[in-house]
Amino acid sequence: MASGFCEDCNRLLTEFIARVRTFCREFEQKLRDIFRELCRCTCFRTRPERRSQESPSVHLLYDDETQLLSQEHLQALNRLATSENIDLQMTAAMYYLHLSHHLNSPLPDAFMEPLMALLLSTDLDVQKTISLSLVNLLVKNNACKELVIEMGMLVPILESFQSGDATAQCHSCACVTMLASSESNREAVMVDGIIPLLALAKSYDPLVQQNATWALLHLAQSDWSTRILCQAGAIPVLVLLLQSSDSEVQFYSCTALCNIAAVQEHHPKLLSIGGHFLLKSLLTLMSSSVQKNSAQACRCLQTLSKNVLIQEQLMELDCVLPLKALLKTSSPESAITLLSTLSAHPPNNDILVSEGLLDEIGQLLHHHRSSFVIITHSCKIIADLCSSCVGQQAVMESPCLSELLWALLSPALSDETMLHVTLHLHQLMTWDPLKSKLSATITSEQVSRLVKLSGQIQNPELSYNSSAILSKLEITGEMVQLLRPHYVAMLDYLLVFLQKKDVKFQQLSIVTLFNLKKDGDFSSLLAGSELEIQLRKVHAQTEETRRLLQMIQPLSPSSVNP
Template sequence: MGSVLCDKCALLFCKFKLRFRNICKEVAHEIAVFFTELAKCTCLSTATPKRRKRRASNHLVLPLLKTVESPLPVSFMEPLMSLLLSTHPDVQKTTCLSLVNLLVKRNVCEELVFEMGMLPPLLEMIRGGDPGARCHACACVTMLASSESNSDALVSEGVIPLLVLAKSYDPQVQQNAAWVLLNLTQSVRSRRVLCRAGAVPVLVVLLQCSDSRVQFYGCSALVNLAADPEHHARLLHIGERYLLKCLLTLMCSPVHKNACQACKCLQILCRNVVVQDQLLELDYVWPLKMLLSSSVLECVQSALRLLSTLTAHPAFHEVLVSEGVFDVIGQMLQHHRSSCDVIVHSCITVHSLSCTCLGQQALMESECLPGLLRALVSPVTPVEALIRLTSCLYHLMSFDFGAVLSGSELETEVMRLSARTEETRQLLSMTGILPASFQEP
């Protein structure tokens, strides 16, 4: 049968064949040079020829694992296992990194890694390996936790040893273990595995650790657990309201992100009626007011979200009003009125707390109402917050607001604001705050 290729294409194939053969010769030459130079190194000179050959093969395997793109045959995993058991820090680090890449690219299945017994040496590296190897080993364990079919193996071989490491006196070991535990709370299945293994008490204890990173990891993990109501019973099972006390203490932390996470965790938990009852028995107002008075916007926003969640439940109203929350909100609005989040949650809180006679009276006597008025006409108030602000002030007009205005300093404030611009006057008129006698220029 004659060739189906034309002369031009046949010539191209011949050139490609010759070029490919030359490339293979060059690669073979480079490999020969590589092993020749490697054999001269003093780090291999004390080993036997057989051991030198094994070490060289191991180093060659590692670069290959970094670039592999297709599923890895099972036979290639055996050398990887022996490399994980190496005591050389560079080999540990590179091997763990290679395993991470293989897991990320799905070149190897998590079940096979478990079956070959790779989890124990990874946990050993977290306990006492090279800093780089520790980091990569943590990533490996996190990737292995994503396998749906390894729940039992993860509990017996992974989670329980990690919980032990999380209580280590070595700060770095404790940080790494807490970080892995946090990553394990990212999925619904892993959260259930953790709770069954007894992770909740360990995570709660981490809130009182002297290391701020460990505190953050532990609190963030609890935030993820609290997102599932099915875990609330375990979270609240620790006696004497221990979790709530720890979260309130963490709200006073000088580390802003830790205080914010504690607020977030409490906010989620407060949807539970049991938590509401327990919190009422604790001094929760003081740390809340402290964060509301912070100069850090992130802390103020977190505290306001928690406050607006609490005010959705009437049981908290009396304590919050009597503790002067309105004054704190008024002072806060002077510094953070450019934040839409601050305005919105302030309005939600004021609307809720002003639904009782006690709340209405406290509002009229506080700095909160002038703060809302100034925010209404402030040039830095976000446009998207004006609707919520106007609605809140309109709601407040259902009270005897005119009697409070008459002859007060607030009346002077309203007149001054109304004289600023026509737009300001329209906003005040829209809310019903501006009396008829003030509406004409």
């Protein structure tokens, strides 16, 4: 688990910033309307003595942005924030809200002092306004997260969890989340914040629950922090939240559990809730209509499935049916990854075959011919399921083989993906029934592609795999017609193979030559060619090696002990 933000967290932070900014714009407009009406009143024009302290605060919001951080304003904010008058405190809090919305540069450290004083206000509305301002400043990186902790602001932020006010709790949760995003702060937040956050995560208010779960997710970012979370009793809370009616809460709790599951020592605690409650909840979430939730549930199950015991329990819970359904969605990557993990455990394979998984894999390959994740895991699943005769027969009856061959022609596939395709096609051809099926199915375009890949000497493994497939094709009359246009190109790469020091390339070249010589046209091309000369050299070297080995052949046991 990385200490930084993952792709999902970056997206969530972006959404959060957008929501905060929208709120601030609406709030600011209402605020301006109120102050505009106030300024028209004679109370502000006559400036009675009782209002003399308020006049500097009223015009703060109307100053030019360049003046927002002036020394005069700092002095005014200090007076307002430390005043016992709640209205004056609120004026300072609203100024910070305005500042948090418009500030594009770091907030000077001196401006943090009034902010701290406002957090300690006895008025709940002041606390809510200033905590929202702090959230905005933290989101935009205008306030130093480390300084916030050093100044002791975490204490009043956590205390507002007990306020009973949903808005105050949400703002405080957001503050904690942003502070926990700094690795250096996480320990301080973990020590004092976990228990209050777990309590808020049980709130009946959906928004409070959502913010608390989001904060807990940001605390589950390292092995150390997940261990503390587990010790504090976070697992039962997070598992229950999987069944929340709020899709965001489901996503945050599932992601946090996924992070926890990445550390295998936590698996006993994750599974300690009776009746396979966690696995059942994740399987239910996997069927969610919210795509990100179903995908995240799959990822969590995939992480857990590294434990063979959990795999067995999943199979008992009929996990294949919902996984097959996910393969038909627009984002089947997480489902195919989990199925790939399950197929690696041989006892699961008969069930996977009987559930018709190979037909689904064939359809998936047809619709996702350029996806590295889909092709890579599909290849692995097909190869895994071919470990039995039943699986081989099911592969032949499915569209899997033809779709793997068509993948060879995809111009969008990288060499890395093509390496997986050729590797598994070669592996499939080690079984005679599949070799016959592939030989009868392959087209002239696919043969041309394999010949071209065989000549990519700069990628030896891809070249080897492609040539190995060609070497195993059954040399029938139809196959000879497909291969004849490529004899010259094949002679070229076979010569390169023979010249290599790697014995496996030399052996592959010889096997291929043996098969191709069944066609008289190829034998004619081979006669007197540079390839034939090199073949004689290899033969001579081999004979010499054999002779030398005989010279040092150890005496048999019978000659040593007559």
